[in-house]
Amino acid sequence: MIKVICVGTIKERYFKEAAEEYKKRLSRWTKIEEIEIKEEDENKYRNVEMLLKKEAEKILKHIKEGQYVVVFDINGTQLSSEEFAELLDRKVSKGEEIVFVIGGSNGLADAIKKRANLLISFSKLTFPHQLFRILVYEQIYRGFTIIKGIKYHK
Template sequence: MNITIITVGKLKENYLKEAVSEYSKRLSKYCKLEIIEVPDEKAPETMSQAEEESVKQKEGQAILKHIKNDTYVVALAIDGKMLSSEGFSDFINDLGIRGKSNIAFIIGGSLGLSYEVLRRADYKLSFSPMTFPHQLMRVILLEQIYRGYRIMKGEPYHR
């Protein structure tokens, strides 16, 4: 299975880079992983609604450029469906069974995802009703994908 994570912004903190590197290494046993970083748009502290939409739209256009037609797109969104770790493992496994071998997970920037990206998504996934920093979300997502594969294979780790 080919898994792509398309995310807005670069990782800045070394501890996050190290965690991403570790989970990427662990996942290489289970899937082909690619992480694509698109630039985040400059967003001043105070913006009008129109300015916020413009930022999300520009980031969304950059995201959509990396999505191929045959890709199953999972957008991380606060209003998405929440799954247990076992349910997430089943979700990934079911996609493979259904012949969906290219999956892209989309992590938006600090303002979230554009309407166009959410419309392109085949599934909206929420990890919590809480808001997480998008850089940290990358680590959380990778850990859950790794956990999902371990559960799928019946390997110890997930308890």
């Protein structure tokens, strides 16, 4: 099973449709669960660290002992699509649950990064949150097509 925990919501219909399409495609190979964590209001907190701590508490409630946690972070390791597919294959073939965590506009608290088994960076570039979620789903889908030998990845 794959769980995707996201801070923030998708607002635009076309991003929602893209996410739903990838989740539908993935459903033939794995169960996929998406959890949206409401992004905290910056005006309620004295500083960003307190805001991130509150979001981290909400995220950690959805992560169980024994789950393999992958956090997306600009300072993480960059993987090729084939390496990402190998990671998926190793975990899914053993029946392990993988949890992908996507931070909000303020990033993620250190507590989440410390809980991660792996930090992954897609790029040094900054992406809009909604678009990044689609990129994550696309890479998970691409990974499964590589694993299954389906012509999609070039």
